[in-house]
Amino acid sequence: MNETLSPLADASAIEVKYPLSVKAVMIDLDGTLLDTASDLATAANMMLREVGRAELPPETIQSYIGKGVEKLVKRSLTASMDGEPEAELFDRAMPIYERDYAKTLCVDTRPYPGVLDGLGALRESGFRLACITNKAEAFTLPLLRATGLLEFFDLVLSGDTLPKKKPDPMPLLHACKQFNIEPGEMLLIGDSLNDAQAARAAGCHIFCVPYGYNEGRDVRELDCDAVVATLYEAAKLIRKSP
Numbered sequence: 001m002n003e004t005l006s007p008l009a010d011a012s013a014i015e016v017k018y019p020l021s022v023k024a025v026m027i028d029l030d031g032t033l034l035d036t037a038s039d040l041a042t043a044a045n046m047m048l049r050e051v052g053r054a055e056l057p058p059e060t061i062q063s064y065i066g067k068g069v070e071k072l073v074k075r076s077l078t079a080s081m082d083g084e085p086e087a088e089l090f091d092r093a094m095p096i097y098e099r100d101y102a103k104t105l106c107v108d109t110r111p112y113p114g115v116l117d118g119l120g121a122l123r124e125s126g127f128r129l130a131c132i133t134n135k136a137e138a139f140t141l142p143l144l145r146a147t148g149l150l151e152f153f154d155l156v157l158s159g160d161t162l163p164k165k166k167p168d169p170m171p172l173l174h175a176c177k178q179f180n181i182e183p184g185e186m187l188l189i190g191d192s193l194n195d196a197q198a199a200r201a202a203g204c205h206i207f208c209v210p211y212g213y214n215e216g217r218d219v220r221e222l223d224c225d226a227v228v229a230t231l232y233e234a235a236k237l238i239r240k241s242p
């Protein structure tokens, strides 16, 4: 794996001045806004059962979250991070998983503590907000709607909205263009290496939350400007630039 990791990433080890001046904020979905791991694992295990494979522990499936639905299915079928299942098996499993996740979508899924307060505080401060996720659009919009979060966002970009997803900077740069601002005026709040790499490649600021998924790795390994306990804490570290 080709990863650039800083030895320490917390608010005391960075050069940026706080409060940080930005004009808009992008927020990741799985592991940052919503705790989706349980429902994703239930669907993955329903799919594994149906294609005749052994079920996996929920913690293992949680470590497979991050690079979108196809990668989650491939990882679950091979029980490994970089495994490639046979094409025939994958083609069979994919629609089963999509059907099952549509059923389990919002059974246990909840916003993390500080999310509703944080989104409220960000809106009150006048920030435009975008949700940038690798989750497929067919799941993103119903989930944001069901959890009451959709109304906070001016823009939602899912994993299949554009030709490329995180860690590619494309969705972040697209959001900057939509909001008519420079990448340096934008902050991304996320939970994983995909977010950190996309933000660095785009030239945006990046905060990470410690409670998410990060493909089984410690969030403190990430090259980010700050690790923030909650979205509400993140809102206190930024200021709306004119």
Ligand SMILES: O=C(O)COP(=O)(O)O
Pocket (backbone or CB within 6 Å): 028, 029, 030, 031, 065, 066, 067, 068, 069, 072, 132, 133, 134, 135, 136, 166
């Ligand atoms: O769907 C995924 O794999 C991850 O989605 P996220 O980008 O919202 O964390």
Ligand SMILES: [Mg+2]
Pocket (backbone or CB within 6 Å): 028, 029, 030, 031, 032, 066, 190, 191, 192, 212, 213
């Ligand atoms: Mg995430």
